Amino acid sequence: MNVAVNRRTSVTAVVSLVFGVLAWFALPLVGAIVAVICGHAARAEIRASGGQTEGAGLALAGLLLGWTHLAILLLAVLVFIVLPLSVLGGLGVFGHWLQHWQNCGGTAI
Secondary structure: OOOOOOOOHHHHHHHHHHHHHHHHHHHHHHHHHHHHHHHHHHHHHHHHHHOOOOOOOHHHHHHHHHHHHHHHHHHHHHHHHHHHOOOOOOOOHHHHHHHHHHHOOOOOO
């Protein structure tokens, strides 16, 4: 006896994947945030469905794309904004290091 199982793909997982891809090409910050939120929501939905909902791979791909994009954005902010302000202005995290280096005979940048 064959029993047909009516499984559906999670729409939230599809949205996560679509916005994860869009984060890299069209919607940098917003796309990544939507991908991460929808990816976590989709994984919870899929777990709670008891095997009736598919799309775990789509949700995981959206999560990976979104989190990776957010990590790269954070790194870019640190490298291109925080670091130059710290070194050139003598402020923040690297100010003490710069002052010590100058006191030891280094020249200012």
